Amino acid sequence: MGAANVVGIAGSDEKCALVKDAYGFDDCINYKQADWKERLAAAMPQGINVYHDNVGGELLDTALDNLANYGRVVLCGLASQYHADERPVGPNPGTYIVKRAKVMGLVVYDFAQEQDAVTKKIGEWIAEKKLHYVEDRVEGLDQAPILFEKLMRGENIGKCVVAVAPETI
Numbered sequence: 252m253g254a255a256n257v258v259g260i261a262g263s264d265e266k267c268a269l270v271k272d273a274y275g276f277d278d279c280i281n282y283k284q285a286d287w288k289e290r291l292a293a294a295m296p297q298g299i300n301v302y303h304d305n306v307g308g309e310l311l312d313t314a315l316d317n318l319a320n321y322g323r324v325v326l327c328g329l330a331s332q333y334h335a336d337e338r339p340v341g342p343n344p345g346t347y348i349v350k351r352a353k354v355m356g357l358v359v360y361d362f363a364q365e366q367d368a369v370t371k372k373i374g375e376w377i378a379e380k381k382l383h384y385v386e387d388r389v390e391g392l393d394q395a396p397i398l399f400e401k402l403m404r405g406e407n408i409g410k411c412v413v414a415v416a417p418e419t420i
Contacts, residue, residue, distance in 0.1 A: 255300075256277050256294075256295070257275075257276045257277050258276060258277060258278045258279065258280065258291070258294045258295060259271075259274070259276045259278070259279040259280070260279070260280050260282050260287075260291070260310060260314075261279055261280075261281060261282070262281065262282060262283050263281060263283065264281055266279075267279035267280070267281050278294045280294060282309075282310060288313050291313060291314075291317060292317055295317055297319060298317055298318055298319025298320070298322060299314055299317050299318050299322055300319050300321075300322050300323070301322065301323050301324075301325070302314045302315075302318065302322065302323070302324045302325070303325045303327060304324060304325065304326050304327060304328070304344070305327050305328035305330055306328065306329070306330045306331050307326075307328070307329040307330070307331045307332055307339075307344045307345075308331030308332070308339060309331070310331065311324075311326075311331075311344060326344045326347050326348045327348065328348075329344060329345050329348070332345070384409065384410065385408055385409030385410070386409050386410050386411075386412045387401070387402075387407040387408050387409050387410065387411050387412070388411075388412045388413075388414060389412075389413055389414070390414050391413075391414070391415065392413065392415055394413065395413045398413060399411075
Protein backbone atom coordinates (compact mmCIF):
# COMPACT_ATOMS: atom_id res chain seq x y z
CA MET A 252 0.00 0.00 0.00
CA GLY A 253 1.27 3.46 -0.83
CA ALA A 254 1.16 6.68 1.10
CA ALA A 255 -2.15 8.38 1.74
CA ASN A 256 -3.23 11.38 -0.32
CA VAL A 257 -4.34 13.90 2.30
CA VAL A 258 -6.57 16.77 1.21
CA GLY A 259 -7.85 19.49 3.52
CA ILE A 260 -10.83 21.80 3.15
CA ALA A 261 -10.65 25.33 4.54
CA GLY A 262 -12.35 28.68 4.09
CA SER A 263 -9.52 30.88 2.80
CA ASP A 264 -6.38 30.74 0.71
CA GLU A 265 -4.41 31.69 3.82
CA LYS A 266 -5.79 28.71 5.76
CA CYS A 267 -5.15 26.42 2.79
CA ALA A 268 -1.53 27.58 2.65
CA LEU A 269 -1.18 26.75 6.35
CA VAL A 270 -2.74 23.32 5.82
CA LYS A 271 -0.32 22.52 3.01
CA ASP A 272 2.84 24.27 4.19
CA ALA A 273 2.73 23.79 7.96
CA TYR A 274 0.66 20.62 8.27
CA GLY A 275 2.02 18.85 5.21
CA PHE A 276 -1.25 18.05 3.44
CA ASP A 277 -0.97 17.20 -0.26
CA ASP A 278 -3.63 19.72 -1.21
CA CYS A 279 -6.25 21.99 0.31
CA ILE A 280 -9.51 23.12 -1.21
CA ASN A 281 -10.93 26.55 -0.41
CA TYR A 282 -14.66 25.90 -0.11
CA LYS A 283 -15.40 29.59 -0.66
CA GLN A 284 -14.21 29.35 -4.26
CA ALA A 285 -16.90 28.71 -6.87
CA ASP A 286 -15.28 25.54 -8.25
CA TRP A 287 -14.44 23.92 -4.91
CA LYS A 288 -16.65 20.86 -5.44
CA GLU A 289 -15.02 20.09 -8.78
CA ARG A 290 -11.57 20.65 -7.27
CA LEU A 291 -12.33 18.25 -4.41
CA ALA A 292 -13.48 15.56 -6.83
CA ALA A 293 -10.37 16.09 -8.95
CA ALA A 294 -8.10 15.92 -5.90
CA MET A 295 -9.63 12.57 -4.88
CA PRO A 296 -10.32 10.81 -8.20
CA GLN A 297 -10.63 7.37 -6.57
CA GLY A 298 -12.99 8.76 -3.93
CA ILE A 299 -12.49 9.68 -0.30
CA ASN A 300 -11.54 6.75 1.92
CA VAL A 301 -11.57 8.60 5.26
CA TYR A 302 -13.29 11.92 5.90
CA HIS A 303 -13.07 13.77 9.21
CA ASP A 304 -15.88 16.31 9.43
CA ASN A 305 -16.11 19.29 11.79
CA VAL A 306 -18.64 21.24 9.75
CA GLY A 307 -21.65 19.26 8.52
CA GLY A 308 -23.98 20.84 5.98
CA GLU A 309 -22.84 21.32 2.41
CA LEU A 310 -19.25 20.26 3.11
CA LEU A 311 -20.38 16.95 4.58
CA ASP A 312 -22.87 16.40 1.75
CA THR A 313 -20.15 17.03 -0.84
CA ALA A 314 -17.68 14.73 0.91
CA LEU A 315 -20.32 12.00 1.06
CA ASP A 316 -20.99 12.45 -2.66
CA ASN A 317 -17.26 11.81 -3.21
CA LEU A 318 -16.91 8.95 -0.72
CA ALA A 319 -15.27 5.77 -2.03
CA ASN A 320 -16.98 2.43 -1.53
CA TYR A 321 -16.37 1.35 2.07
CA GLY A 322 -15.18 4.87 2.90
CA ARG A 323 -15.29 5.93 6.53
CA VAL A 324 -16.59 9.17 8.00
CA VAL A 325 -15.75 10.59 11.42
CA LEU A 326 -18.27 13.20 12.57
CA CYS A 327 -16.84 15.59 15.11
CA GLY A 328 -18.46 19.01 14.80
CA LEU A 329 -21.31 21.00 13.33
CA ALA A 330 -19.84 24.40 12.52
CA SER A 331 -22.42 24.92 9.77
CA GLN A 332 -25.20 24.79 12.39
CA TYR A 333 -23.69 26.74 15.28
CA HIS A 334 -25.15 30.08 14.20
CA ALA A 335 -28.06 28.86 12.09
CA ASP A 336 -31.56 30.02 12.96
CA GLU A 337 -33.05 26.67 11.92
CA ARG A 338 -31.78 23.16 11.79
CA PRO A 339 -31.24 21.94 8.24
CA VAL A 340 -33.61 19.45 6.69
CA GLY A 341 -32.49 15.84 6.72
CA PRO A 342 -30.59 13.67 9.16
CA ASN A 343 -28.79 15.71 11.79
CA PRO A 344 -25.14 14.62 12.13
CA GLY A 345 -25.32 15.89 15.71
CA THR A 346 -27.34 12.84 16.66
CA TYR A 347 -24.57 10.54 15.42
CA ILE A 348 -21.96 12.59 17.26
CA VAL A 349 -23.78 12.67 20.61
CA LYS A 350 -24.64 8.96 20.42
CA ARG A 351 -21.15 8.00 19.16
CA ALA A 352 -23.03 5.97 16.57
CA LYS A 353 -21.48 3.84 13.88
CA VAL A 354 -23.46 3.90 10.65
CA MET A 355 -22.64 1.51 7.83
CA GLY A 356 -24.19 1.13 4.43
CA LEU A 357 -25.49 -2.29 3.50
CA VAL A 358 -25.71 -3.61 -0.03
CA VAL A 359 -26.95 -7.16 -0.55
CA TYR A 360 -24.31 -7.80 -3.23
CA ASP A 361 -21.62 -7.70 -0.55
CA PHE A 362 -23.01 -11.01 0.72
CA ALA A 363 -23.78 -12.77 -2.58
CA GLN A 364 -21.40 -15.63 -1.77
CA GLU A 365 -23.52 -16.48 1.28
CA GLN A 366 -26.88 -16.47 -0.51
CA ASP A 367 -27.23 -20.25 -1.01
CA ALA A 368 -26.47 -21.08 2.63
CA VAL A 369 -28.74 -18.32 3.93
CA THR A 370 -31.58 -19.29 1.60
CA LYS A 371 -31.35 -22.89 2.83
CA LYS A 372 -31.33 -21.83 6.49
CA ILE A 373 -34.25 -19.43 6.01
CA GLY A 374 -36.21 -22.18 4.26
CA GLU A 375 -35.61 -24.44 7.28
CA TRP A 376 -36.76 -21.72 9.68
CA ILE A 377 -39.93 -21.13 7.66
CA ALA A 378 -40.67 -24.88 7.58
CA GLU A 379 -40.06 -25.09 11.35
CA LYS A 380 -42.33 -22.05 11.92
CA LYS A 381 -39.40 -20.19 13.52
CA LEU A 382 -39.56 -17.43 10.91
CA HIS A 383 -42.75 -15.79 9.72
CA TYR A 384 -43.25 -13.47 6.79
CA VAL A 385 -46.03 -11.51 5.18
CA GLU A 386 -46.44 -11.02 1.45
CA ASP A 387 -48.60 -8.61 -0.47
CA ARG A 388 -48.91 -10.91 -3.47
CA VAL A 389 -50.53 -10.58 -6.88
CA GLU A 390 -50.74 -13.16 -9.65
CA GLY A 391 -49.55 -12.24 -13.14
CA LEU A 392 -47.55 -9.41 -14.67
CA ASP A 393 -50.75 -7.59 -15.60
CA GLN A 394 -51.29 -6.99 -11.85
CA ALA A 395 -47.78 -5.58 -11.26
CA PRO A 396 -48.72 -1.92 -11.90
CA ILE A 397 -51.54 -2.14 -9.36
CA LEU A 398 -49.22 -3.57 -6.71
CA PHE A 399 -46.53 -1.02 -7.55
CA GLU A 400 -48.99 1.87 -7.11
CA LYS A 401 -50.06 0.37 -3.79
CA LEU A 402 -46.39 0.18 -2.73
CA MET A 403 -45.74 3.80 -3.74
CA ARG A 404 -48.71 4.96 -1.67
CA GLY A 405 -47.44 2.98 1.34
CA GLU A 406 -50.54 0.80 1.36
CA ASN A 407 -48.77 -2.55 1.04
CA ILE A 408 -48.43 -4.91 3.96
CA GLY A 409 -45.30 -7.06 3.82
CA LYS A 410 -43.03 -7.81 0.90
CA CYS A 411 -44.50 -7.06 -2.51
CA VAL A 412 -44.41 -10.11 -4.78
CA VAL A 413 -45.61 -10.46 -8.35
CA ALA A 414 -46.03 -14.17 -9.10
CA VAL A 415 -45.52 -15.00 -12.76
CA ALA A 416 -45.65 -18.79 -12.33
CA PRO A 417 -47.66 -21.06 -10.06
CA GLU A 418 -46.72 -20.77 -6.40
CA THR A 419 -43.97 -23.24 -5.51
CA ILE A 420 -43.65 -22.66 -1.77
